[in-house]
Amino acid sequence: GKSGTLVYMSPQQLEGERGTHLDDIYSLGASLYELLTSRPPFYSGNVDRQIREKIPPSMTQRRKELEINGDSEPVDEIWENVVRRCLAKNPAKRPQSVSEIAKMLSVPSPKTRRAERAADSDGGQKKWIGVLATVVALSILAAGGWWFVQKMQKPSAERSTPAPAQLAPAPPATQPPAPTIAPPALGLAIVKTTPAGATITLDNRQQLSPATFNELKPGKYPLRVELNGYETVEQQINIRENQTTDLGTITLKAIKPPEPANTPAKPNVIANGTYTGMIRIKFDASGKYTPLTIVPADIHSGTMTQSSRRGDMVVKYTGVWDGNILRAVTNEVVSKPSGVQWEPEAFTLQFSDDGKSVDYECNADGKTYVANLAIQTSGSATSRLSSIYKGTITGGTPLTISFNADRKSGTMTQTAKSGDVVVKFTGVWDGPILRAVTNEVVSKPAKVKWDPESFTLSFSDDGRSGSYECSADGKNYTAQLSPH
Incomplete structure (x- = not known):
């Protein structure tokens, strides 16, 4: 006690x-x-x-x-x-x-x-x-x-009186005792941690903090501090004889959770922006184009419009991101020309980092169709266009182009001796060129037959001049246009 x-x-x-x-x-x-x-x-x-x-x-x-x-x-x-x-x-x-x-x-x-x-x-x-x-x-x-x-000593039953204590016999005076080598003076170490409970390893001994290590020989020792969920601490400490080495409180750092693997940032998709371009067959220079318009509702879905002589095919699409590529499928027809059949298709859209352009690609019927689309903004050259342009088609046929407010649709009038043929058109801008198709006859002479046609309109930067070009029946028709 x-x-x-x-x-x-x-x-x-x-x-x-x-x-x-x-x-x-x-x-x-x-x-x-x-x-x-x-x-x-x-x-x-x-x-x-x-x-x-x-x-x-x-x-x-x-x-x-x-x-x-x-x-x-x-x-x-x-x-x-x-x-x-x-x-x-x-x-x-x-x-x-x-x-x-x-x-x-x-x-x-x-x-x-x-x-x-x-x-x-x-x-x-x-x-x-x-x-x-x-x-x-x-x-x-x-x-x-x-x-x-x-x-x-155990008591002896045979002795009536205890034997006197005897000292060990002394060595001969001529032979002094061999000196005893004294062990070195020892030291002590105190280790504390926050949080407590860490495993402290010192001098091949382990204790949980707070820990006190007694009887350490003077010298340098490696110290190791371990606690699950925290970074391991390793350092050297110096033990001095007859002294206490107090390391104070060691603050342990929590291990950060592993960061998720880097994934490519999704490009900037401009919601409700209008991306326009022309679909063509990859590696085919025949000059056959189909106007294409992509209008994203958000980064995963939107509408796609393909224009033809019969009219516009408008479908909804939705997709998922694979790196910086949106893999999409069409899933609902919004509108289509009468008599046109539409089969759901899969395609990809790859947006640029600034969101101002996108590459379209679709595989169908053993062919690859591509288009380079650019976003149309109010600051583009279309804002400088006049609403009416006039000119004369090769062969002497007067031509009038009347734009709607969106500057990508309107009416085209061709005047002949038998009367005026007035048709509606719609198109998409491919840089400074509007690629358009006629899709509805407004009026025409009774004996005149009209087939839908595709044509292009291009304009100067200031909108003060333009040109018309159309290929039909193996011939190329052109006209120079000026605003009115």
Whole structure:
């Protein structure tokens, strides 16, 4: 249990553990320390904590601290070693009996000591510290020997009186005892972490933080701190003899979750913008084109319009992104010319990074159809166009182009001797060129037959001049246009 004078109590007594003879070995060391320095190992401040965690300075160092100058020589290393081992924090590292202490000190018999004193008389008087230490040791060892015999030996039924304690026989005076090599003074390390509970590895020992590592030999040690979910900390620490190395509180950094794999950013799709161009067969230079308009409702869906001589085919589409390519399918017909059949189709749209252009591609009937589409904005050249342009088609047929407000549809009038043919047209802008098709006859002479046709209109940047071009029946028809 926990009883006795505090300054002589072992760490185990402070913890309230059951007492053993090794607690008395500790007390013996503390008593010898006080007799040789005038102070116990720990005598001021938080004595409890110092007994548990701190290693006292050597007796020579303590004497210097207390300015005890009676003897200029240091305390004999054999005595330093005995007292240091008696004061070990770990009971297993203390001398296990008083007899072991006697052997460590190699205490001679009284007869031998008288002979030594006689031999020394010619050389001067022995230092007072050696005399004092020897007298104290003999007194303590005699008392300790009696205690050890009484407590550790089993009583003998055959003896009526106990045999007196005997000291180990002294070696011959001519053969001094071999010096005992003292182990180096030890140090202590304290490691705390936030959060607590990390595994601390030091000197091939592991503890959970907060951790205290006792009896470390002086020198450099690798320290490792590990906790699941946090980055491992590794560093070198330096242990000094008779000192406590407090590393403070090590703050652990949480491991960041792995970042998702980089995926190409989706291009900027301008919702409700109008992308126009001409569909053509890939690698085919025959000059056959179909006007195409894509109007995205959002980044996944919208409407697609393909214009022909019979009229506009308008269908809805929806798709999913594969990197920077939208893979889409048509799924609903909004409007179509009478008699035209429409089969759902799959196509791809690849938008530019700035969202101002898009590439269309579709595979059907064993062919690949492509189109380069550009967005039409109010700032384009179409805003400078007049509403009416007139000219004369090759062969002398007067031509009038009347634009609607959107500048991509309207009416075309061709005047002949039999009367005017008026038809509606619609088209898409391909850069500065409007590619258009006629899709409805407004009026015509009774005897005139009209077949839907496709044509192109191109204009100067300022809109003050233009040209008309149409291929039909193997011939090419042109006209120069001017605003009216």
